[in-house]
Amino acid sequence: MLLKVFGSYKTTLFLLFILAVGAAVATFVENDFGTAVARHYVYNAIWYEAFLTLGALNLAIVLYRSKMFLHVSRFVFHATFILILIGAGLTHFLGVDGVMKIREGSSSNVIFSNDKNVEITLPFAVHLNHFELERYYGSRSPSAYTSDVRVLDGNMTLDAQIFMNHTLTYKGYKFFQTFYDPDEKGTILSVTKDPGVEVTYVGYALLFLGLIFNLLDPKSRFRKLIAEVKSSSLLVLLVLVVQTPLWCESEYVQNYLSEHQVKSKVVSDAFGKLVVQSRMGRMKPFDTLSQEVLYKLSGHNSLYDMDAMQIALGMLSHPTLWKNLPMIQTKTPKLRAFIGVRNDQKLASFNDFFDGHRYKLEAELQKALAIKPSQRGTFENDLIKVDERLSIAFMLYQGVLFKIFPLPNDTHHTWLAFEQMFAQLEGEEAETLKESSTAFIEALFERDYDKALLHVKTFSQFQTHYGADIMPSPTHINMEILFNKLMLFERLTMAYVLLGLVLLGVAFGRVFAPQTFTCKLTRPLFFIVAALFVVHTCGLALRWYVSGHAPLSDTYESIVYIAWSCLLFCMLFMRRSLFALSGSVMMAGIFMFVAHLGHIDPEITNLVPVLKSFWLSVHVSIITASYGFLALGCALGFFTLILFTCKRSTQIIATIKHLTSINEITLILGLSLLVIGNFLGGIWANESWGRYWGWDPKETWAYISILVYTFILHVRLVPRFYSHYLFAVLSLLGFASILMTYFGVNFYLAGMHSYATGDPVPIPTWVYVCSGVVACLIVLSYKNKNLKEEK
Template identity: 40%
Template sequence: MKPIHTLSREIMRKIHRKESIDGLSADQILLSMFANSRDWHNVKIIKLGNHKKILDQLRVNTNYASYRDFFGEKGIYKLQTEVRRVYDLNPKDRGVYEKELLKIDERLNILSMAFSGSLLKIIPIKNDANNTWIARHNHGNDSHESHVAINFFNAYGNALKTAIQTNDYTDANNLLNELKGYQIKNGSAILPSSTKINAEIFLNNFNVFNRLASFYFILSLTFLLFLFLSIFKPNTKLKTIYKILITLVVLGFVAHTIGLCLRWYVSGRAPWSNGYESMIYIAWTTTLAGVIFTRKSFGGLAATMVLASTILMVSMLSFLDPEITPLVPVLKSYWLTIHVSLEAGSYGFLMLGAIIGLINLILMIFITNANKERVKRIVTEMSYISELTIFGGLVMVSVGTFLGGIWANESWGRYWGWDAKETWALVTILVYAFILHMRIIPKLTGLFVYNVSTIFGLATVIMTYYGVNYYLSGLHSYATGDPAPIPKWIYIVVACIIVISVLAYLKKRKHKIIT
């Protein structure tokens, strides 16, 4: 059960990948489709992507297509033959083209249902054992509620058309108030409370996580600016500026916490059960780690804000849908709150250690005779902070993996089965345990080696969280999505990190102040 306010946004994200078109909100678009669906048949609303073969079949040259673009002169569906062929394929034999074709076909079907009103299941059937709600069209159903649905949709459609012309929505709103009373009277068994409905609408409007992505990004640039200012202009008074910035970080963290709590309250479960939710949760644990361990360091807070903003920006990508979905049966357990919170939460701590390591290497590149003492002090301080965050992350991932074994025994009847996720969780534990114990190994005791290892150690976290979910098969597939091809910029980032590491090594070797 969800408000139409949420449904309209989900429909737009599915078919258009955005929640608005030309200044029209999702609610306005859905109502306009309901009142005058034909007016939308030629609007370029369905997201296509860049696959040339699909564009050629539809005879369009843009990334968006209209509803009418999918049908020929005689009303024949242009993709019908290809879609049937792809559905007949074994899922493992479907490539990028086939998967993209099915997504586009799904978007077309959703748009068709939005035009017909069949998605608007807003009429409850009185005394129904399954608490069924129906929409306008219910073929073969001649019940009282079916007639109620037909009468309401016809009356509301006419009232809405008149209101669009006269800008007087009194009659349309009166019909909605009557519908609300009917829903309360006949569907109260599963109707969400007004408090929960208002909370969900507030969460939709506030759009807290997208706003925080920009907020954290601005803070990250500000912290980096003052970090380098403290190195090259050490006499600059930054105490007041620091107090303002740390206050803003805490306010952002509070807003982040409120957003997670609202999502928990609305969904009725812990908000870290799918790809999108785990991303916003990891961003939260990153900020938490920063507030706990780096609150007295410009460099540490810069790393915190860089990582938190990056994770939230990734969560906004099109392949991660913020829709609140039901849990798969095996996740309906209190272990979801305990095990997954520790595992996913640890990633924020470990990632923060890697970002701090990267900033330390960049600082080493800027070592000069004039600032080498200050750089050494800052790098040493941030390395200690990194060690604390990694230690916290290692404890969390270790305990989470141990408790995951207990959950696995309850769910699958065995504690450990060398599943891909289990194996890579163990690899992560071993790698980070080695990183924390490197200081007792000769030739591996320096700050440079430690910071480089924290960066490349992050590869195990990425593989555990992302690679296993999207590229390997196994029992831990709950947060998965359609495998996205590895972007080329990943290779560029790795190459840049290697270059930064080499430059930092040459610079620290030249000045011999950082081991």
């Protein structure tokens, strides 16, 4: 009887549920009460480790009773979870994990273990010869940090360098560069000794092979479902976003804007090709900086029928006039009323926020900053954001953002803005440059654009002479400007949304009115989707070239990549299913829309040291691709529930079964990629800073998502509970774990992968709206949950 209980699928589902809920609760406990409390009561608690052990025991009995060893690929990837758990046990109970701190010129043979709260003496010592911190050009942002060390072991010595993603191994101990002392004269190293690493890595390798071969195995459920659906695939289209010009009052302003719009184009294009040094030290064309600034100020890529470069030069040369033009975005009627502008005027001028020399927002801003983020309303959040926009605008008016002049012979490659250049440059050449700068601004003010163009050439020559070592190539500059002007991702957003709606309409039309919506519509619609996919792919490739790294390093890039991955699977396997195509295109459109919301910054930035790794591209690309497949599963579950609300017919029942098969294929692929991506992240973490897993909230919710989708895909093994309706509901609700992993952790839980500070921001209104719609759909479709055709 015990064998039957511990070897049942019901026990499997129960254990998955308990492990997922326990980990989810622990993330909130950690956020409110600290990591130590969460580890004590959940992660390292005997009860949680007991459930993990029971899970391994249950899996072993299931493998034996189901004779899964007859199916090699399926058996391998299931059995390796037991092997990985054994390796984790060896590491956890027998391994060493601690921190070593060394000052320059000193030695240490002691590490401090946080988990065991003890000091461990090593059989050798490590001497720090020198610590070096490299920063990005002209900024305080770290680019890399390196410890030059010597191992002292009796009469034997070993010299080595330790830096991020490059470790030192000696006598089974691994040393990782973790951090450094504030005065940059000491290093902080993580130290591990891992007796389970061989077992764990063998388990990882077998897991990856098993999952991949399972997708290729003709006898696997995945291949059987593919055969049932009978499909195969490719993708993209260009929709231009029309900007609405704003109106301005006075005749002088109108004349100035009209002339500036037409005549400044040549000089602004030339100035846009000048290289500028950003706050983070990235070298980029000024065209890029101007677009980033204008988007942050106004939420637009152009204003007054002018591009961002023309506006930037106008703000520099004629600040008095531009301070009176509406270009600062406000989002709440209360703030507009507070500063005294019309309720329908979403853009306010810089001067609208000042009454003489008095800053109108000062008192309210201090009140808003004193409120905890979780308690701030839309007015307070808008107030803080507007204050940031005004600071950026002020820096643009003052020329502080125009860091286009390299400081000659500077070892840190610092570049200067107009004001700094006047104070720090000396010599005859510097005087010529200062005169040229003054004349340039005067020429712009007087609208003598031909004269201003001559001074731009002077600036360019100065840059080439003193900054050539760190400047991007002319080809790179031209490609980045092309990328800015094309605005591929912004234009794709509306194209995806509109095309997704058309595809969905045709898909439902094929079910309810097959005579009208014939198969002839499928091929042209597919080719439109294929065209959009090609454009999206080119956009990703172009951003990769411009940034110098895979476009996966921040929120904006990863969302755009998820949108791309939503389409990839359908293009390869499901192009004949209009429901699958419409779901993938609509989810791509939703993700692209989210990427271009005001709170997500599309700016290209330099990588922090830990992300300068091959593993960034591999780990992040695979795990975020899985989100695209799981998002498609969510959409297919939604469409299936809509069909469950309709009057039953043979056609509808066949469509529900068809969608369920496609949905299961999608979730199998998504879960396989999610597992592989997470375990690759474990390898990256172990090779870069000495641990596979730290129960960081992002890691934990990725683990929870694996458990959730494992539960969803294995419910069918309990026929008494399983139904097409239940599978649709679970595939729809399961995506909440992905949303929590990707968005919720970033803004509601503090951790290494998080943007939160521990105080959650208010939950957006759309979350409540979407939850309400999903709940209503589940309730409405419940009465028809059985697949029986109505007479």
